[in-house]
Amino acid sequence: MERLIVVSNRVNPARDPAAGSAGGLAMALAAALREDQGLWFGWSGETRANFTGNLSIQQIGGVTVALVDLDEQDRLEYYNGYANRTLWPLFHYRPDLVAFERSYDEGYERVNLRFAQTLRPLIQDNDMIWVQDYHLLPLARELRRLGVRNRIGFFLHIPWPSRRLIATLPKHRELVAALLDYDLVGFQTLDSRDAFAEYLLHNASGDVSPDGEVRAFGKQSRIGAFPIGIDADDFAGAVASEQATLAFERTRASLLGRKMIIGVDRLDYSKGLEERFCAYEQLLMDYPDQLEKVFFLQIATPSRDEVDAYQDIRARLEGLSGRINGTYADIDWVPIRYVNRSYRRDFLAGTYRAAHVGLVTPLRDGMNLVAKEYVAAQDPADPGVLILSELAGAAEQMRDALIVNPFSREDVAEAMRKALVMPHEERVARWTALQEGVQRDDVKAWRDRFVSTLRASRTCQA
Ligand code: GDG
Numbered sequence: 129m130e131r132l133i134v135v136s137n138r139v140n141p142a143r144d145p146a147a148g149s150a151g152g153l154a155m156a157l158a159a160a161l162r163e164d165q166g167l168w169f170g171w172s173g174e175t176r177a178n179f180t181g182n183l184s185i186q187q188i189g190g191v192t193v194a195l196v197d198l199d200e201q202d203r204l205e206y207y208n209g210y211a212n213r214t215l216w217p218l219f220h221y222r223p224d225l226v227a228f229e230r231s232y233d234e235g236y237e238r239v240n241l242r243f244a245q246t247l248r249p250l251i252q253d254n255d256m257i258w259v260q261d262y263h264l265l266p267l268a269r270e271l272r273r274l275g276v277r278n279r280i281g282f283f284l285h286i287p288w289p290s291r292r293l294i295a296t297l298p299k300h301r302e303l304v305a306a307l308l309d310y311d312l313v314g315f316q317t318l319d320s321r322d323a324f325a326e327y328l329l330h331n332a333s334g335d336v337s338p339d340g341e342v343r344a345f346g347k348q349s350r351i352g353a354f355p356i357g358i359d360a361d362d363f364a365g366a367v368a369s370e371q372a373t374l375a376f377e378r379t380r381a382s383l384l385g386r387k388m389i390i391g392v393d394r395l396d397y398s399k400g401l402e403e404r405f406c407a408y409e410q411l412l413m414d415y416p417d418q419l420e421k422v423f424f425l426q427i428a429t430p431s432r433d434e435v436d437a438y439q440d441i442r443a444r445l446e447g448l449s450g451r452i453n454g455t456y457a458d459i460d461w462v463p464i465r466y467v468n469r470s471y472r473r474d475f476l477a478g479t480y481r482a483a484h485v486g487l488v489t490p491l492r493d494g495m496n497l498v499a500k501e502y503v504a505a506q507d508p509a510d511p512g513v514l515i516l517s518e519l520a521g522a523a524e525q526m527r528d529a530l531i532v533n534p535f536s537r538e539d540v541a542e543a544m545r546k547a548l549v550m551p552h553e554e555r556v557a558r559w560t561a562l563q564e565g566v567q568r569d570d571v572k573a574w575r576d577r578f579v580s581t582l583r584a585s586r587t588c589q590a
Pocket residue numbers: 147148149150151152153155156285286356392393394427429469470471472473476493494495496497498499501521
């Protein structure tokens with residue numbers, strides 16, 4: 129029997145799907161694997177004094193998972209180091225935040241080898257392996273070296289940067305060459321796929337055919353764009369839940385007839401939160417008719433607290449929200465509510481529904497599932513308006529949102545004002561088109577398209 133093995137850095141299907149977990153990747157994969165006979169392999173999130181390679185196989189939330197512990201040095205060098213201090217900022221166009229450290233490179237190589245060695249005994253002849261995200265770019269190379277001939281696919285959840293940017297990475301050639309050990313390399317967007325193809329053409333003298341066959345470094349593979357979606361049916365259930373209704377009513381009651389703008393993000397510098405706060409301040413400056421008629425709720429879920437850049441952004445946001453409230457608040461009006469905690473998924477669904485405007489303005493984002501969740505949570509009879517950054521992967525699909533440049537506070541402020549006064553008919557027309565796409569291109573469609581394309585790919589080793 130053909131089995132699907134999904135491999136990702138963290139394996140954390142929600143124990144209680146209604147409560148959910150912060151992180152688009154976890155939500156998407158758990159939804160995709162739950163009905164499958166597959167296996168989900170990855171790091172438990174735990175560290176030990178010494179790496180043992182012992183596996184813990186369990187059922188979590190209806191999914192069979194195989195977990196391996198890492199050691200403390202792995203966590204520092206591979207996870208906090210190369211993945212989150214080197215690749216994440218570089219792939220999100222923040223070379224100023226990139227740390228190049230030899231120990232990070234070594235930790236990254238070591239953990240990819242450890243993953244391959246631990247996974248190897250679990251692989252049967254007919255299995256298809258699907259590796260997720262930037263933590264594991266060279267995993268197929270390590271598996272091939274251990275003799276694995278199965279089909280192996282890779283999906284990158286974050287953007288692939290331009291060839292000039294990736295070329296600033298020491299050993300970029302090895303990293304890209306390692307990707308060609310996969311049979312299929314999937315990106316969120318055409319933009320990312322094309323950036324990867326450009327690298328192969330210009331930096332590796334490779335060939336790229338119109339249907340995505342690629343040749344370079346003496347290897348052959350296939351590339352494609354597979355935009356990820358949300359679990360639309362599951363999310364509709366969350367929206368209809370009692371928790372969501374409670375959240376909706378509680379939030380609407382707190383508005384006292386005002387309109388609400390919402391942002392929901394992991395607290396990450398790629399999400400453009402500071403620029404967003406400044407754009408909201410611009411709205412209050414440029415459109416005095418909106419004073420006291422609107423308020424902005426920003427939910428920012430703590431994330432990667434051990435990395436310095438994340439502590440810096442947290443402090444700056446506290447300063448900015450204090451400044452804006454200090455300037456504009458009145459005894460019965462607080463312009464920004466900035467909440468630094470996480471909520472249950474069903475509660476979040478009701479809160480999205482209570483918001484008249486969804487503000488999704490990352491400076492770079494692979495896709496951005498919040499944009500899709502906001503749309504899915506709306507009341508069809510009285511939907512809110514989505515404002516979406518042109519630099520989110522989702523902007524390739526969601527053209528009926530108000531598309532903005534997240535770096536321009538004037539542009540974003542103008543879009544906020546437009547959304548707040550948009551006629552009912554236009555809101556319904558835009559939302560109807562967006563919702564059709566969110567339902568059609570959901571997480572199941574994403575999984576099915578990726579898996580069937582991988583199944584049809586020849587193996588690298590064939
Ligand atoms: C990466 C890529 C890509 C947030 N706060 C809470 C909470 N969340 C959930 C949201 C959403 C998810 O986290 C965030 O997903 P995004 O897609 O917006 O962003 P990343 O975490 O950066 O994900 C991204 C994604 O992978 C999938 O490929 O779209 O581009 O960066 O689902 O709802 N969930 C709960 N409480 C919170 O407080 N329960």
